[in-house]
Amino acid sequence: MRNSREGILTSHVGSLPRPDALIAANKRREEGEAGDEAAFHSLLRSAIVDVVKQQKSAGVAVPNDGEFGKSMGHAVNYRAWLSYAFARLSGLQHDNLPPAPPRPAHPDDPVLVGLERRRDRAKFAAAYGNPDSGISIGPGVFVRPVCIGPVAYTGQAAIKADIAHFKAALEAAGVAEGFMTSIAPGSVARLGNLHYKTDDDFLFACADAMREEYKAIVDAGLILQLDDPGIAENWDQIVPEPSVAAYKRFTLVRVEALNQAIKGLPQDRIRFHLCWGSWHGPHVTDLPMRDIVDVMLQIKVGAYSFEAANARHEHEWSVWNDVKLPDDKLVLPGVVSHATNVIEHPELVAERILRFARVVGRERVIASTDCGLGGRIHPDIAWAKLAAMAEGAAIASQRL
Numbered sequence: 022m023r024n025s026r027e028g029i030l031t032s033h034v035g036s037l038p039r040p041d042a043l044i045a046a047n048k049r050r051e052e053g054e055a056g057d058e059a060a061f062h063s064l065l066r067s068a069i070v071d072v073v074k075q076q077k078s079a080g081v082a083v084p085n086d087g088e089f090g091k092s093m094g095h096a097v098n099y100r101a102w103l104s105y106a107f108a109r110l111s112g113l114q115h116d117n118l119p120p121a122p123p124r125p126a127h128p129d130d131p132v133l134v135g136l137e138r139r140r141d142r143a144k145f146a147a148a149y150g151n152p153d154s155g156i157s158i159g160p161g162v163f164v165r166p167v168c169i170g171p172v173a174y175t176g177q178a179a180i181k182a183d184i185a186h187f188k189a190a191l192e193a194a195g196v197a198e199g200f201m202t203s204i205a206p207g208s209v210a211r212l213g214n215l216h217y218k219t220d221d222d223f224l225f226a227c228a229d230a231m232r233e234e235y236k237a238i239v240d241a242g243l244i245l246q247l248d249d250p251g252i253a254e255n256w257d258q259i260v261p262e263p264s265v266a267a268y269k270r271f272t273l274v275r276v277e278a279l280n281q282a283i284k285g286l287p288q289d290r291i292r293f294h295l296c297w298g299s300w301h302g303p304h305v306t307d308l309p310m311r312d313i314v315d316v317m318l319q320i321k322v323g324a325y326s327f328e329a330a331n332a333r334h335e336h337e338w339s340v341w342n343d344v345k346l347p348d349d350k351l352v353l354p355g356v357v358s359h360a361t362n363v364i365e366h367p368e369l370v371a372e373r374i375l376r377f378a379r380v381v382g383r384e385r386v387i388a389s390t391d392c393g394l395g396g397r398i399h400p401d402i403a404w405a406k407l408a409a410m411a412e413g414a415a416i417a418s419q420r421l
Contacts (some may be wrong), residue, residue, distance in 0.1 A: 022244055022289055022323055023198055023350060026384040028418035030082040031411050032353060034326060035102060035202040035246065037076075037087035038400035039279070043068045043144030048411025053176040065089060066186045073190040073199070075089035076313035082412020083187025083244070083387070085200045087189065087395065090183040102248050102393065106204045107231055107349055110230055110348045112216065113166040121167050121213025126221040131259045131271045133211060139257045141306040149302070158303040168382075172226040174233040186239045195269070200292070202237045205249030206231055206282055211226070221274055235283055245291045246326070251275065251316055256308035260271065265312050270318050280321050292324035292353065293317070299335070299359060299392035311336040314344050328391040329354035330365070331374060341380040352381060355391030356413060358405040359398055366404045370413020374421065383421045 023030060046064055050056060076084035079084060091105035123132040142258045148154045158420045183201065191199045203413060206228035210220065217223040238245045244304055252275065256268055263271070295317050297307040310327070317325055328334045338354065356373040370388070377386045388410055394403035 022294065022351060024384045025386055025418075027419070029378070029383065029414040030031045030387045031080060032083035032200065032387050033076075033081060033390040033407065033410075034296075034355075034393050035085055035088050035248065036395035037072055037085075037089075038395045038403050039087065040068050040071075043089060044112055052311045056353075062182060062186070065182075065191060069186045070190040070193050073187075073194045073196060075404065076407070077194050077196055079407040080414070081407055083193075083198050083200055083245075084191075084196060085202065086183065086187040088202060088393070090179070090186060091202075091241040100182050100188050102278055103204055103208060106154045106176075106209055106231070107166050109174060109179055110172055110209070110227070110232070111175050112168050112170040112263075113212065114169045115164060115166040118167045118169070118213075118215070121215045124214055124218070124223075126219040126416050127275075129267075131255075131267055133255060133258045133265045134260045135258060138260060138262060139260065139306070141257050141303055143260075144305060145303050147402060155301065156303075165212050165300070168216050168223055170216050172223070172231040176234060177237075179391065180234050180237045184237065184243065187243070188241065190221065198244065200244035200246050202246045202248050202294075203231065203238060205235050205251075205293075206278045207246045207249050207272075208251045210275075210278075211251060211255075224275065224278045226282065228278040232282045236286060237415055239286050239290050243290075245286075247279065247291065247320075247322065249275070249279065249293070250298050251294045253308055253313050254261070254296070256313075257298070257306045262306075265308075268308070268353065269313075269316055273315070273319070276316060276319050281318075288321055289323040289349075291322040292326055292351075293320050293322045294326040294392075296392050299328070299397070301360060301397070304331075304333045310334065310340050311344075316338055318344075318347070318350075323349070324351035324353055324387070325351035328358075329377075330356050330358040330391050331360040334391075335373070338380070341377065346381045346385065351385045351387060352377060352390035353387045356388045357410045358391040359394050360391065362398060362402055364402060365409050365413070367409050367412035367416055369417035370410055371420065374414060375416040378421055386394055388417075 091101040
């Protein structure tokens with residue numbers, strides 16, 4: 022990965038607004054309508070070429086494919102970071118299955134209660150239940166499949182196409198470095214498990230399966246971004262609230278699985294994204310960054326991306342006054358947020374960048390977004406935020 026020695030670089034977390042034509046074509050495809058597969062991929066490649074050029078025009082130094090190849094029916098703009106993997110793994114079934122009971126490896130392990138029973142949701146039940154409240158956890162009904170058999174990676178053709186489309190787009194835009202996202206095993210393994218003896222066995226099976234995708238991305242010369250909001254977000258899905266120590270033990274198993282999945286791959290070509298779920302809501306039950314940062318740093322990657330711009334987490338930049346970032350690592354703090362329609366002033370963006378640069382060193386800071394922008398804010402606002410980020414990075418570079 023490039024660092025910011027020549028000036029503050031810019032990137033983002035992944036999801037970008039998809040064009041209407043691609044959403045419609047993908048939905049028809051996912052619903053089983055017969056169509057010309059070659060024509061669909063031609064449309065997809067054209068959309069990816071366009072979105073890379075848009076990112077370059079907006080001032081994004083390290084772009085991605087917008088996650089356009091990950092569109093999945095109802096999840097086209099919001100949950101594709103997760104749901105795309107359902108079609109790339111064997112052993113999963115979507116329909117007519119009872120909820121899978123938890124299968125902890127040890128009786129005292131914390132157990133996830135699921136999205137509908139979040140502690141944040143319980144605390145603000147009236148607001149979550151009011152469609153006019155402004156709280157949103159994404160469009161449509163989201164049904165997760167259940168594991169009913171051995172998990173193996175079956176997405177070879179899909180990841181090959183993703184890589185080919187993106188590399189063609191990078192070449193067309195004259196961009197040297199780009200990143201591609203992939204879901205981490207800890208988030209895949211939050212699906213129900215009816216096959217493996219324990220949920221930890223399922224977790225490590227997911228790690229072994231997803232490694233094939235991680236390796237394909239790195240071998241293609243791209244930067245791999247691993248997405249695992251579960252590292253921090255699982256805290257809100259455990260009832261009653263566990264001790265921090267118990268939660269860390271629970272989470273370190275997921276870190277171990279992720280490290281197993283990327284073992285032997287070049288760390289300086291991999292970055293990790295941590296967030297707290299990023300839905301539009303109060304987030305008062307988010308685990309403080311101070312309580313999870315040491316766990317995050319045990320993930321063996323070259324850079325760490327995390328929320329640092331929204332109203333719940335902006336103050337946590339100060340954690341880095343007390344926590345030493347290893348000398349060979351970079352950070353990608355969020356300096357613009359998906360959580361507000363207000364477009365950040367470039368001067369504010371610059372100030373946010375400067376906070377981190379003064380603590381960890383300017384060459385080790387890449388300006389980024391809190392989370393994916395696609396599906397969370399209007400496309401015009403999303404692109405204006407990326408442009409404001411680039412302006413702020415230029416101001417910060419000048420001041421540094």
